[in-house]
Amino acid sequence: MATVPAQRAGDRPSTALLTDQYELTMVEAALADGSANRPCSFEVFARRLPDGRRYGVVGGMGRIPDALARFRFGEPELEIVSRFLDAATVEWLREFRFSGDIDCYREGELYFPGSPILSVRGTFAECVLLETLVLSILNHDSAIASAAARMVSAADGRRMIEMGSRRAHEESAVACARSAYLAGFDATSNLEAVRRHGVPGAGTSAHAFTLLHTTDGGANEEAAFRAQVAALGVGTTLLVDTYDITQGVKNAVAAAGTGLGGVRIDSGDLGVLARQVRDQLDVLGATGTRIVVSGDLDEYSIAALRAEPVDSYGVGTSLVTGSGAPTAGMVYKLVEVDGVPVEKRSAHKQSRGGTKRAVRLSRASGTVVEEVLYRAGTPAPDPGEFEARELLIPLVRGGKIADDLPSLEDSRALLARNLVSLPWEGLKLSHGEPAVPTRFAAAAEPTITGEGWRQ
Amino acid sequence: MATVPAQRAGDRPSTALLTDQYELTMVEAALADGSANRPCSFEVFARRLPDGRRYGVVGGMGRIPDALARFRFGEPELEIVSRFLDAATVEWLREFRFSGDIDCYREGELYFPGSPILSVRGTFAECVLLETLVLSILNHDSAIASAAARMVSAADGRRMIEMGSRRAHEESAVACARSAYLAGFDATSNLEAVRRHGVPGAGTSAHAFTLLHTTDGGANEEAAFRAQVAALGVGTTLLVDTYDITQGVKNAVAAAGTGLGGVRIDSGDLGVLARQVRDQLDVLGATGTRIVVSGDLDEYSIAALRAEPVDSYGVGTSLVTGSGAPTAGMVYKLVEVDGVPVEKRSAHKQSRGGTKRAVRLSRASGTVVEEVLYRAGTPAPDPGEFEARELLIPLVRGGKIADDLPSLEDSRALLARNLVSLPWEGLKLSHGEPAVPTRFAAAAEPTITGEGWRQ
Numbered sequence: 001m002a003t004v005p006a007q008r009a010g011d012r013p014s015t016a017l018l019t020d021q022y023e024l025t026m027v028e029a030a031l032a033d034g035s036a037n038r039p040c041s042f043e044v045f046a047r048r049l050p051d052g053r054r055y056g057v058v059g060g061m062g063r064i065p066d067a068l069a070r071f072r073f074g075e076p077e078l079e080i081v082s083r084f085l086d087a088a089t090v091e092w093l094r095e096f097r098f099s100g101d102i103d104c105y106r107e108g109e110l111y112f113p114g115s116p117i118l119s120v121r122g123t124f125a126e127c128v129l130l131e132t133l134v135l136s137i138l139n140h141d142s143a144i145a146s147a148a149a150r151m152v153s154a155a156d157g158r159r160m161i162e163m164g165s166r167r168a169h170e171e172s173a174v175a176c177a178r179s180a181y182l183a184g185f186d187a188t189s190n191l192e193a194v195r196r197h198g199v200p201g202a203g204t205s206a207h208a209f210t211l212l213h214t215t216d217g218g219a220n221e222e223a224a225f226r227a228q229v230a231a232l233g234v235g236t237t238l239l240v241d242t243y244d245i246t247q248g249v250k251n252a253v254a255a256a257g258t259g260l261g262g263v264r265i266d267s268g269d270l271g272v273l274a275r276q277v278r279d280q281l282d283v284l285g286a287t288g289t290r291i292v293v294s295g296d297l298d299e300y301s302i303a304a305l306r307a308e309p310v311d312s313y314g315v316g317t318s319l320v321t322g323s324g325a326p327t328a329g330m331v332y333k334l335v336e337v338d339g340v341p342v343e344k345r346s347a348h349k350q351s352r353g354g355t356k357r358a359v360r361l362s363r364a365s366g367t368v369v370e371e372v373l374y375r376a377g378t379p380a381p382d383p384g385e386f387e388a389r390e391l392l393i394p395l396v397r398g399g400k401i402a403d404d405l406p407s408l409e410d411s412r413a414l415l416a417r418n419l420v421s422l423p424w425e426g427l428k429l430s431h432g433e434p435a436v437p438t439r440f441a442a443a444a445e446p447t448i449t450g451e452g453w454r455q
Numbered sequence: 456m457a458t459v460p461a462q463r464a465g466d467r468p469s470t471a472l473l474t475d476q477y478e479l480t481m482v483e484a485a486l487a488d489g490s491a492n493r494p495c496s497f498e499v500f501a502r503r504l505p506d507g508r509r510y511g512v513v514g515g516m517g518r519i520p521d522a523l524a525r526f527r528f529g530e531p532e533l534e535i536v537s538r539f540l541d542a543a544t545v546e547w548l549r550e551f552r553f554s555g556d557i558d559c560y561r562e563g564e565l566y567f568p569g570s571p572i573l574s575v576r577g578t579f580a581e582c583v584l585l586e587t588l589v590l591s592i593l594n595h596d597s598a599i600a601s602a603a604a605r606m607v608s609a610a611d612g613r614r615m616i617e618m619g620s621r622r623a624h625e626e627s628a629v630a631c632a633r634s635a636y637l638a639g640f641d642a643t644s645n646l647e648a649v650r651r652h653g654v655p656g657a658g659t660s661a662h663a664f665t666l667l668h669t670t671d672g673g674a675n676e677e678a679a680f681r682a683q684v685a686a687l688g689v690g691t692t693l694l695v696d697t698y699d700i701t702q703g704v705k706n707a708v709a710a711a712g713t714g715l716g717g718v719r720i721d722s723g724d725l726g727v728l729a730r731q732v733r734d735q736l737d738v739l740g741a742t743g744t745r746i747v748v749s750g751d752l753d754e755y756s757i758a759a760l761r762a763e764p765v766d767s768y769g770v771g772t773s774l775v776t777g778s779g780a781p782t783a784g785m786v787y788k789l790v791e792v793d794g795v796p797v798e799k800r801s802a803h804k805q806s807r808g809g810t811k812r813a814v815r816l817s818r819a820s821g822t823v824v825e826e827v828l829y830r831a832g833t834p835a836p837d838p839g840e841f842e843a844r845e846l847l848i849p850l851v852r853g854g855k856i857a858d859d860l861p862s863l864e865d866s867r868a869l870l871a872r873n874l875v876s877l878p879w880e881g882l883k884l885s886h887g888e889p890a891v892p893t894r895f896a897a898a899a900e901p902t903i904t905g906e907g908w909r910q
Binding site (some may be wrong): 015017018019020021022023024025026028029030032033035038040042067076077080081083084086124128131132133135136137139140141163165166167168169170171172173174175189190191192194195201202203204205206207208209211212213214215216219223226227228230231232242243244317320321322326327329332333334337338340342343344345 | 470472473474475476477478479480481483484485487488490493495497522531532535536538539541579583586587588590591592594595596618620621622623624625626627628629630644645646647649650656657658659660661662663664666667668669670671674678681682683685686687697698699772775776777781782784787788789792793795797798799800
């Protein structure tokens with residue numbers, strides 16, 4: 001996972017205050033009554049997928065190690081928390097280092113309702129502190145990756161450029177670009193994502209550049225195009241819809257010649273315009289010039305353009321807002337205390353409490369049939385006729401981050417393979433049930449007996 | 456505006472790469488053909504409000520000065536952009552300092568379709584570079600502030616706590632907490648917002664703390680409550696819905712006495728439960744104990760609880776996702792080049808291009824009747840019988856940030872006044888038109904003649 005090396009953590013801002021006050025007051029109360037050091041197990045999971053979605057994509061896991069490495073209470077952080085915590089808690093925080101174990105689903109793994117995508121084990125105090133930061137990263141990045149994966153499926157192999165930074169918080173935008181690339185987008189406009197995560201960059205020109213070439217004599221689109229081609233070469237993409245598109249295409253080929261790399265259409269009925277522009281380009285001899293479309297695209301409008309001569313999509317707002325589902329809604333729940341499974345409203349009854357592990361079962365063809373959860377420490381359920389793949393990998397052991405974690409490129413490749421493994425209806429854009437069921441194999445009988453996980 | 460002092464900018468990360476690659480390629484092309492230094496004017500506005508919303512709240516303006524101060528291309532940033540820019544552009548960026556003028560609507564000001572909430576003037580190159588960063592901040596923070604203001608109206612004076620950090624990107628969460636406070640929330644759970652923006656903090660305990668007090672002998676809610684009260688005092692708020700709420704309330708009063716500060720209900724039918732719990736508390740003698748409710752609240756469910764004995768609301772997901780409108784959809788458009796108004800598809804025609812100023816007209820009673828835009832450099836339109844208030848204030852002059860900008864507290868007070876000034880239907884939660892019309896006073900005749908601004 002492409003993270004900044006741990007030794008640089010000290011130079012960079014602490015993440016320790018990117019958390020909720022109540023986690024610290026809980027630590028204070030638990031330190032006072034002696035329960036702070038009880039061995040605990042927390043899990044991150046989503047109770048349900050966003051309305052009608054058939055799968056979720058685990059995003060953000062590659063950002064967790066860096067965020068954890070920077071989770072330190074230095075003097076500036078202690079000054080804030082000492083306003084409401086007692087001295088003993090402040091001293092405890094000063095020495096705080098997470099020393100437990102964390103397992104995770106790989107970034108790019110699919111998840112379904114109940115999938116235990118993160119399993120955190122240690123003392124109560126050290127585990128509870130991580131709740132908000134871990135959820136912020138996973139909820140945001142998974143929401144974006146999940147939406148982006150649907151767009152990539154809809155684009156059916158055409159080039160996808162992420163360009164939504166302006167519609168998202170400036171730091172969220174960087175993570176959006178990363179999640180889009182994870183999901184199969186080819187490039188981003190966001191330069192910080194290029195620097196921080198190695199995502200390929202892309203970008204050419206906007207309406208402002210064409211409008212800039214206005215004088216008292218009027219607009220001069222061709223002058224703008226000539227300036228862009230002179231600076232960026234004929235391989236550039238010219239934006240042809242500032243004034244009249246037909247004239248814009250004519251001006252573009254006049255400025256760049258028939259070797260022009262591409263034209264972009266950012267408004268109007270993109271399907272109709274793409275056909276018109278393709279015909280016009282072909283007549284002008286620019287048969288190799290690509291057509292890029294953008295402008296409020298989402299997975300549905302991308303799919304609707306499949307039959308049109310579109311070579312590339314630029315996607316903004318719908319990507320960075322999760323296309324209707326801007327957060328994944330994952331929760332971080334205490335599931336086991338001192339070996340005893342716990343769960344809200346049903347502690348000590350048969351329970352989905354307890355530390356869990358997960359396998360995904362597939363046919364020999366590779367098609368996934370179901371996900372099975374089972375209690376950690378019990379044997380994995382018998383897969384019968386199916387192939388079983390363990391889904392949790394070690395992320396942290398004894399406070400140390402594993403050193404063989406997947407890179408962003410690995411995760412991108414994993415997701416591409418995972419999407420192929422879904423039953424065919426799993427990739428449908430229409431609303432529906434999760435593509436595969438998640439089942440709970442009771443500890444006593446490690447076979448598939450539980451009802452569905454949905455709540 | 457509560458920003459970090461400019462002299463500290465050098466210590467902190469550059470914001471220069473929180474931008475789109477095409478802004479830099481445009482600068483390169485404009486430097487090459489000599490148009491980079493043309494005097495230009497850009498404006499930020501929203502073409503429309505989110506579906507059915509009646510007003511927008513300007514958020515994020517107080518974060519712009521700090522972001523601008525950090526917009527510098529140092530060696531690490533130049534290394535990235537030199538991969539795709541020519542040497543002349545890289546050298547130009549090395550020396551880059553914004554030297555122009557910026558006017559803005561105050562943070563906490565209301566906006567409507569077409570309101571020119573930011574006016575940026577300088578050379579093309581220096582203005583175009585700021586597009587993405589400025590939009591990211593304003594689109595995000597305005598979306599959150601706009602949703603939050605509706606929630607505050609719905610709560611009708613009851614205490615509001617923002618607790619959505621876990622459902623948002625970790626840095627977005629900080630800005631969400633700030634925007635919620637701007638809009639009238641009383642406190643946040645987010646500690647970084649406490650540190651960075653001085654927002655009051657709040658927080659007590661979660662289900663995990665109650666579940667922690669489970670042993671082989673079973674759950675022990677009262678032990679958890681006693682531990683919390685011992686550490687945090689009887690004024691704390693106890694979470695009573697982990698197991699059975701009636702037993703939870705009994706345990707809470709047993710642990711804290713009738714002086715218990717509050718109880719929190721986080722699930723179930725909150726209206727029904729609030730009434731039951733109020734009755735039970737009163738019977739137990741805890742007549743002063745407050746009831747806090749949380750759990751997937753939005754402005755509609757908050758309003759639906761108005762008749763119930765609820766003292767305080769905790770709001771999470773719907774706040775940080777803008778309650779259905781996670782971005783404000785504002786754009787940053789070139790409107791004037793060398794004194795000539797420009798606009799996409801209609802440059803040089805009668806145009807809403809051109810640098811604009813804005814006044815809001817009110818009756819003597821204080822009720823706003825409309826917003827009027829007019830060309831900068833022309834006289835303000837005659838307000839007739841109404842009071843007129845200029846909406847744009849200087850934010851930057853000659854590259855220097857104004858030193859008398861409103862603080863976050865000032866902006867919070869401004870918004871509270873602004874909401875009172877809307878026509879009564881403007882605060883309705885139901886879908887509708889913008890609360891007041893925005894009109895364009897043509898330059899030639901500075902009176903209200905334009906049709907509505909909607910597109």
